[in-house]
Amino acid sequence: MRMKRVAAVAMMASLALSAAACGKEGNPTPSGGGNASGGAQGDSCSTSGVTFTPKTDANVAGSQAFQKIKSAGKVVVGVKFDQPNLGYKDAQGKRCGFDIEIAQYVASTLGVDPAKIEYKEIQSANRETAIKGGEIDYYVGTYSITDKRKNDVSFAGPYFVAGQDLLVRKDDSSITGKDTLKGKKVCSATGSTPIQKVRDEGMTEPENIVEFKTYSECVSQLLDKKVDAVTTDDAILKGYAAQNPDELKVVGQPFSTEKYGIGLPKDDKAMRDYVNDQIEAAFTDGTWKKIYDGTLGKSGSPATPPQLERY
Amino acid sequence: MGEFLRVLTDNASLFRDGFINTVKLFLIAGVGSLVLGTLLGAMRVSPIPALRAFGATYVNLIRNTPLTLVFAFLVFAVPKLDVNIDYFPSACIALTVYTSAFICEVVRSGVNTVATGQAEAARALGMTFAQVLTLIVLPQALRAMVPPLMSVLIAMLKNTTIAAGFSVLEAGAIPAYMAERGEPQFAVLTWIVIGFLILILPLVVLQRFLERKWAVAR
Numbered sequence: 001m002r003m004k005r006v007a008a009v010a011m012m013a014s015l016a017l018s019a020a021a022c023g024k025e026g027n028p029t030p031s032g033g034g035n036a037s038g039g040a041q042g043d044s045c046s047t048s049g050v051t052f053t054p055k056t057d058a059n060v061a062g063s064q065a066f067q068k069i070k071s072a073g074k075v076v077v078g079v080k081f082d083q084p085n086l087g088y089k090d091a092q093g094k095r096c097g098f099d100i101e102i103a104q105y106v107a108s109t110l111g112v113d114p115a116k117i118e119y120k121e122i123q124s125a126n127r128e129t130a131i132k133g134g135e136i137d138y139y140v141g142t143y144s145i146t147d148k149r150k151n152d153v154s155f156a157g158p159y160f161v162a163g164q165d166l167l168v169r170k171d172d173s174s175i176t177g178k179d180t181l182k183g184k185k186v187c188s189a190t191g192s193t194p195i196q197k198v199r200d201e202g203m204t205e206p207e208n209i210v211e212f213k214t215y216s217e218c219v220s221q222l223l224d225k226k227v228d229a230v231t232t233d234d235a236i237l238k239g240y241a242a243q244n245p246d247e248l249k250v251v252g253q254p255f256s257t258e259k260y261g262i263g264l265p266k267d268d269k270a271m272r273d274y275v276n277d278q279i280e281a282a283f284t285d286g287t288w289k290k291i292y293d294g295t296l297g298k299s300g301s302p303a304t305p306p307q308l309e310r311y
Numbered sequence: 312m313g314e315f316l317r318v319l320t321d322n323a324s325l326f327r328d329g330f331i332n333t334v335k336l337f338l339i340a341g342v343g344s345l346v347l348g349t350l351l352g353a354m355r356v357s358p359i360p361a362l363r364a365f366g367a368t369y370v371n372l373i374r375n376t377p378l379t380l381v382f383a384f385l386v387f388a389v390p391k392l393d394v395n396i397d398y399f400p401s402a403c404i405a406l407t408v409y410t411s412a413f414i415c416e417v418v419r420s421g422v423n424t425v426a427t428g429q430a431e432a433a434r435a436l437g438m439t440f441a442q443v444l445t446l447i448v449l450p451q452a453l454r455a456m457v458p459p460l461m462s463v464l465i466a467m468l469k470n471t472t473i474a475a476g477f478s479v480l481e482a483g484a485i486p487a488y489m490a491e492r493g494e495p496q497f498a499v500l501t502w503i504v505i506g507f508l509i510l511i512l513p514l515v516v517l518q519r520f521l522e523r524k525w526a527v528a529r
Contacts, residue, residue, distance in 0.1 A: 125490035148493030190475060191487030210398065210478045217387070224390040 045088060045096035048294020050103050050287060058111030059198065063270040069137055074113045077103045078122040078130055078139035078263070081215055082238035085295050087141045095119060098235070098295040100262075102159055103140040103286065106262060109278040123213075124192065128152040131263050138275075142233060144193060145309070146217035152267065155261030156275035159288070161306040163232035163254025164194050167241060169222065170249045176227055177253040178203050183230040185210055189217035192233045197256065215240070223247060233258050235296055242298070259306065276310055283308075318489075318498040330506050332481040336399075337510070339462060340406035347407060348414025351445055355419045357443045366415065373412040378470055382477045402474040410467045420529045421452035454525040461518040465511055482506060486498040517523055 060066035069075050079100060080087030087099040104114035122130045127143060130136050131153045142162070145155045166186075168175045175184060181203045187210040188195035199209055210227050212218050218230040219240050230237065234254055241248045262279075264272055282288040283305035291304055319326060354366035373381070385401040396404070426446050433443040472483030482503055489499040 045433050125487045128490065129496055146493065151493060165365070187478075189487075191489070191491050193491055196488065196491060209480075211475075211480065211484065212478055213476050220387060221390075224387075226390050226395065 029140040045090040046096040047096050048291050050290045052108035052114045054113045055111050058276045061272050063268050065265050065271045067270050069218050074116040075107050075117045075137045078120050078136040080141035081121045082214055083236050083285045099140045101291045143263050145259045145261040154266045156272050157261035157277050158259035158306045160260040162233035162235040162258045164256035165254045166251040167230040178255045185228040187230050188232050194300045318494050319502050329482045329485045333471050333493045337468050343407035344410035344414050347411040351415035351420050352418025356422050370412045370415050378409050378473055381409050386477045398478040408438045412462045417456050421456035424455040425451045457521045513529045
């Protein structure tokens with residue numbers, strides 16, 4: 001009896017581990033193979049190759065946040081770590097993705113060497129708290145600009161515009177957009193804007209709404225056929241689809257507009273204006289496009305820089 | 312203060328749905344683990360060695376497993392075996408399986424407070440093990456079991472919040488929703504604390520009542 005139990009524990013542990021690893025598995029595609037659909041590099045991070053040289057004469061007059069960064073000689077940046085090609089940390093601890101490189105670019109314009117960035121992994125629910133509490137200097141991680149959030153933090157950008165979309169199993173042709181979700185199990189991150197939208201607009205029945213802490217867990221459930229669709233911003237979904245191109249696909253009918261901004265401390269207009277200027281410079285001098293093409297662009301879908309919203 | 316109240320009134324349906332699910336989880340898992348825990352406790356004091364061994368193994372295995380792992384096993388590992396359990400039942404099973412181990416030990420320690428002479432006398436009268444347990448030992452043991460039993464149940468009520476990480480919209484999921492809606496976390500978390508206090512209060516009152524009802528002079 002005892003041996004059986006021991007065997008059960010071993011099985012439980014190995015299964016739990018294999019389930020946890022699911023979101024990170026991937027088929028490494030040869031880089032530079034010219035394959036438009038294969039973008040994800042699985043567990044090994046690859047950057048766009050853009051180098052960010054720190055500005056030596058950086059100065060933001062009248063910004064408290066800048067003074068803090070300058071005297072510390074480093075920046076603390078809040079990021080995500082589990083979104084392939086966006087904000088990702090591989091098994092070797094290397095970080096890569098579109099958001100990460102935007103964060104590095106911003107650091108360089110503030111006169112900080114990207115190597116001196118201290119990354120903090122902040123979950124979506126804790127972003128405002130982390131910025132308000134001064135735990136991080138700024139946040140770059142699929143942070144949608146909303147009026148409500150502007151009460152707590154301020155935003156530079158948008159530096160990217162995404163839209164809510166659906167990730168489904170490749171052989172599933174029954175889901176073609178948001179109006180075909182009735183009776184289907186839809187998964188997203190607990191309490192996230194996309195799942196609140198699904199709930200509020202009644203896209204599927206309340207009992208079919210599934211919520212996990214991370215998108216990786218949702219993708220695991222999708223592959224196990226426990227849910228039928230994963231919904232969030234298309235940028236995030238494409239990263240997963242590229243990791244599992246044989247089993248997953250993105251529907252490609254976005255039904256919202258999410259403007260990604262850089263989260264900054266509230267009431268530091270000087271800093272916000274400065275970061276906006278720098279983003280604009282990256283739009284016009286081609287840096288933005290290089291970063292995009294080397295990260296998210298590997299999914300095969302092109303993008304153009306969005307319109308800044310200064311305030 | 313107005314802002315503090317507004318957080319609750321603006322999101323009343325979320326708080327209501329969340330706490331209703333918390334109560335549902337608590338009631339289902341509470342009844343389930345009381346039944347399973349008592350059965351396991353009976354096994355641990357039974358005269359059959361195989362049952363005793365099973366009870367002991369169960370308790371030692373489950374009590375030493377983090378509850379989150381029990382949840383993860385049911386939600387992420389079991390589907391790999393092509394067994395599909397929905398999320399709410401999964402949460403009930405996880406909580407029941409976990410809490411039973413603790414209730415089993417409460418029952419066993421309660422049984423140990425009853426003088427062995429009681430059981431021996433009952434056996435001498437020709438009672439079976441089941442009769443000895445249900446008619447003689449357990450009724451006397453209940454008295455000693457009430458305080459630790461309530462502690463286990465209160466801990467279980469708070470443990471229900473782990474289900475939020477496994478797709479059950481209960482009180483533990485409220486902070487994530489509220490953060491996304493941009494509500495002040497201080498007010499949100501304070502309301503959740505108040506909610507749990509309200510839920511725990513009846514348990515404390517019940518404990519007092521039972522203790523008084525079954526009190527004896529020793």
